[in-house]
Amino acid sequence: xxxxxxxxxxxxxxxxxxxxxxxxxxxxxxxxxxxxxxxxxxxxxxxxxxxxxxxxxxxxxxxxxxxxxxxxxxxxxxxxxxxxxxxxxxxxxxxxxxxxxxxxxxxxxxxxxxxxxxxxxxxxxxxxxxxxxxxxxxxxxxxxxxxxxxxxxxxxxxxxxxxxxxxxxxxxxxxxxxxxxxxxxxxxxxxxxxxxxxxxxxxxxxxxxxxxxxxxxxxxxxxxxxxxxxxxxxxxxxxxxxxxxxxxxxxxxxxxxxxxxxxxxxxxxxxxxxxxxxxxxxxxxxxxxxxxxxxxxxxxxxxxxxxxxxxxxxxxxxxxxxxxxx
Amino acid sequence: xxxxxxxxxxxxxxxxxxxxxxxxxxxxxxxxxxxxxxxxxxxxxxxxxxxxxxxxxxxxxxxxxxxxxxxxxxxxxxxxxxxxxxxxxxxxxxxxxxxxxxxxxxxxxxxxxxxxxxxxxxxxxxxxxxxxxxxxxxxxxxxxxxxxxxxxxxxxxxxxxxxxxxxxxxxxxxxxxxxxxxxxxxxxxxxx
Ligand code: SF4
Numbered sequence: 001x002x003x004x005x006x007x008x009x010x011x012x013x014x015x016x017x018x019x020x021x022x023x024x025x026x027x028x029x030x031x032x033x034x035x036x037x038x039x040x041x042x043x044x045x046x047x048x049x050x051x052x053x054x055x056x057x058x059x060x061x062x063x064x065x066x067x068x069x070x071x072x073x074x075x076x077x078x079x080x081x082x083x084x085x086x087x088x089x090x091x092x093x094x095x096x097x098x099x100x101x102x103x104x105x106x107x108x109x110x111x112x113x114x115x116x117x118x119x120x121x122x123x124x125x126x127x128x129x130x131x132x133x134x135x136x137x138x139x140x141x142x143x144x145x146x147x148x149x150x151x152x153x154x155x156x157x158x159x160x161x162x163x164x165x166x167x168x169x170x171x172x173x174x175x176x177x178x179x180x181x182x183x184x185x186x187x188x189x190x191x192x193x194x195x196x197x198x199x200x201x202x203x204x205x206x207x208x209x210x211x212x213x214x215x216x217x218x219x220x221x222x223x224x225x226x227x228x229x230x231x232x233x234x235x236x237x238x239x240x241x242x243x244x245x246x247x248x249x250x251x252x253x254x255x256x257x258x259x260x261x262x263x264x265x266x267x268x269x270x271x272x273x274x275x276x277x278x279x280x281x282x283x284x285x286x287x288x289x290x291x292x293x294x295x296x297x298x299x300x301x302x303x304x305x306x307x308x309x310x311x312x313x314x315x316x317x318x319x320x321x322x323x324x325x326x
Numbered sequence: 327x328x329x330x331x332x333x334x335x336x337x338x339x340x341x342x343x344x345x346x347x348x349x350x351x352x353x354x355x356x357x358x359x360x361x362x363x364x365x366x367x368x369x370x371x372x373x374x375x376x377x378x379x380x381x382x383x384x385x386x387x388x389x390x391x392x393x394x395x396x397x398x399x400x401x402x403x404x405x406x407x408x409x410x411x412x413x414x415x416x417x418x419x420x421x422x423x424x425x426x427x428x429x430x431x432x433x434x435x436x437x438x439x440x441x442x443x444x445x446x447x448x449x450x451x452x453x454x455x456x457x458x459x460x461x462x463x464x465x466x467x468x469x470x471x472x473x474x475x476x477x478x479x480x481x482x483x484x485x486x487x488x489x490x491x492x493x494x495x496x497x498x499x500x501x502x503x504x505x506x507x508x509x510x511x512x513x514x515x516x517x518x
Contacts, residue, residue, distance in 0.1 A: 072347060072491055076451055079489055083457035096388050096401035096455040131400065134388060180406060180429075180452060196517075206517050213513045216506055218406075218430050220452035267516055271509040276429070276451055278345075278491055279505050309453040 004064070005081040007057050009088045015051070018091060019043050026321040029168060032110040040315055040323045041123035041172060047325055048174055048313040049098055049132045051088045055248040056224075056285065056310045060084075063222055063275075063282030073280025077222075080275070080308055091132075095309045098133045099176035101149065101158035102241065106171040113162050117155070120172075124149050124158050136179075161238075168319050173245050176311035181219035182304075186211040187237060190299040199299045204229055204289075205264065207301040212268050212284065217277020220307035224248065225287045228302045230294035236302030243288040244306045245314075252289065261287045275308070285310075329487075333379035334424040336444035342492045344499040348448060350488040353466065354427070356383045356481040358405055360474045362413035369420055376469075376482065377421035381448070384410060384428035386477030387459070397465040399483070401455030404429040407447070415439025431493055431502040440496050447494035449501075461488045 020043045027035055064077035087094040101124055105116060127133045128149045137157045138145045151157040188207040190199045195210045197203035208227060215223065226243030228236040252258035264287050274280025285308065294300070314326045330338065332352035342348070355377060357365070365373065387402040407414075407428030414436040417423060426432075427448045440446060450458060462483050469480040493501040 072345065075347060075489070076491075079451050079454050079457055083451075083454040086456040086460055090456065092456050092459075093388065093401050094455060095453040096386070096403050131388060131390070178453075209513050209516055213506075213509050216502065216509070217452075220429075270516070271512050273505060273509050276449065276491075277502065277505055278449070278493070279501070279508075307453055 005078050005085070007061060007081055008085050009051065009057075015047065018046075020046060021323065025323065027170075027317045027323070029108075029170070029317065029319060029321055032108070033112070035111070037116055037119040037170075037172070038122045038126070040317065041120050041174075042126050043323075044172065044174055044313055044315040044325060045101075045123060045127040046091065046130070046132055048176055048311045049093045049127070050091045052084055052094065052310065053247070053312060056308075057081075057084055059248045059285040060222070060308060063285065067280055067282060071280065072278045073274045073282060076275040076278060076280075077282060093132060093134070094311060095178065095307075096134060097178045097180065098136060099178045099311065100136060100182070101133065102175045102177055103158060103160045104173040104242065104245070105160060105162050106165050106167075107162070108166070108168050108170070109164060111164075111170065116162070117160055120158065120160055121150060121155075133176075170317040171314060173314045174312065175241065175245065177241070178220070178307050178309065181223065181307040184211070184215035184219040185237075185240075185304045186214070187233065187303070188301040190301060201260065204301050205260075208264060208287070208303060209268065209271075211303045211305070212271065212273070215305055216273055217275070219305045220309065221273060221277060222275055222282045222285045222308050224285050224306040224310050226304040226306070227287065227289040228292055228300075229289065230292035231300060231302065232295065232298065233300060233302075235292065236300045237304065239290060239292060240302045240304040243290055244304060244310065245312055246288050248286040254291075257289050257291065261289055264289075332381055332424075334381070335379065336424070339424050339444050339446055340496055342446050342495055343497070344492055344495050344501040344504070346492040348490045348492060350381065350427075350448070350490055351486055352484065354381045354383050354483055354485050354488070356385050356387065356479070356483065358384050358386055358478055359409055360478040361470070361480055362410045362417060364470075364474075365417045365421065366413040373469075373480070374421060376480075377423050379422060379424050381425035381427060382417070382423055384426070387481065388455070389465075389476055389481075397468065399459040399462040399465065402459040402462060403452055403455040404450040404458075406430045407432050411436060415442075418443045418445050427488075427490060431500065437494055437498060437500065440494055441498055444496050446492050446496055448490040449493040450488075450490055458488065461485050
């Protein structure tokens with residue numbers, strides 16, 4: 001079973017041919033009042049749930065090829081590639097935990113957030129009906145499942161972050177954040193005497209190493225880390241999640257942070273935790289770090305852990321009204 | 327790579343050590359939270375012949391009902407096992423179960439149960455929902471579907487070359503403990 005499985009994704013033409021959007025669908029951005037995002041967002045979900053981004057696949061393959069052929073780590077990463085091929089070909093969920101659904105919507109002036117929220121929620125309901133998403137939204141105390149991925153009272157699930165920007169196009173990103181990996185995220189308050197972490201970059205590094213050691217394979221390693229330095233308890237975690245949207249292999253805009261990320265990735269991969277915690281050289285696929293401002297009295301390090309099944313995608317509706325998916 | 331077919335004998339189980347990779351074949355029975363509570367508290371007799379020398383899988387699958395009334399598994403990766411810690415050792419002993427499949431490993435009580443009864447904990451790759459569903463060749467039967475709902479029911483399935491790693495054996499060994507200790511050592515070196 002130790003032959004190298006090659007990722008064989010269906011071509012983008014085949015993906016497009018299965019689209020829920022009627023051929024030639026176009027938005028009229030000059031009349032945002034009548035814009036309906038339901039179908040393009042449903043299509044976005046169909047793609048993210050069944051097809052991993054190319055950079056994530058490349059990182060998994062690179063990790064696999066750095067493991068000794070035939071080792072547990074090699075075989076496990078190989079099985080992950082098999083799974084990637086199967087889900088893409090069948091358009092079925094990569095993982096039965098299709099995660100919590102989180103959206104980031106960037107839009108020009110004139111778009112109604114109220115209407116967009118309704119349409120995005122309708123898209124999630126439809127994707128759940130199509131078995132692209134599992135009903136993953138339960139009442140906290142009773143555990144009762146709402147059945148359609150909707151938080152009916154507070155509208156906190158799916159989570160939707162809106163931001164108005166000064167560009168004419170609309171950009172909608174989505175992340176399917178699994179429960180297992182969400183559970184191993186961590187927030188530190190510096191200084192932290194238990195791990196000997198002070199209020200400096202060395203202290204931040206200690207927090208990250210500590211979180212990855214505590215996570216072991218429980219977050220379905222190899223993981224992708226989003227790390228926010230600073231902010232407050234809410235904005236720090238929020239930023240750490242958003243960072244996971246960045247493509248693996250792209251540089252951090254801050255050269256110092258970029259060097260820190262690269263060094264940290266190498267160091268974490270010497271911990272020996274490996275895929276699923278079975279041991280090996282592939283513990284993380286990447287680390288994304290960003291510094292925020294903070295209150296002088298508090299210093300938080302917020303870490304979000306994304307599993308190897310890093311399902312994310314972006315829909316852009318360009319000025320010509322045509323949708324594109326990335 | 328070790329090929330094993332259910333039913334499995336105690337002798338076969340005792341030969342497995344942590345780190346062994348196994349391709350499992352034959353019948354496997356799915357059960358998670360409600361099922362484990364039910365098995366421990368009600369000890370139903372009818373489950374005994376179904377579970378003897380068999381393997382339990384902690385999994386809440388995504389299933390599809392076909393037009394001819396049969397079932398297919400669409401996504402069937404493991405769920406976190408530690409939730410069954412209060413029940414697992416008793417279930418293994420009462421029903422003479424030889425293996426438990428899940429993810430994340432289990433605690434001390436289960437480890438003691440594995441040693442006493444002659445059973446192992448088999449780790450499946452988390453997130454490999456469609457690969458593992460593809461290795462499910464047939465849904466043989468389902469029990470308590472009405473009562474427990476689909477994710478919690480006792481699905482009886484037949485698997486072919488189901489890829490697993492022994493992470494807790496019947497001699498007290500745990501790969502989770504070994505990897506944890508090694509990574510803690512390494513972390514110390516990295517941060518000193
Ligand atoms: S953490 Fe594991 S089980 Fe959960 S969504 Fe990710 S891959 Fe799936």
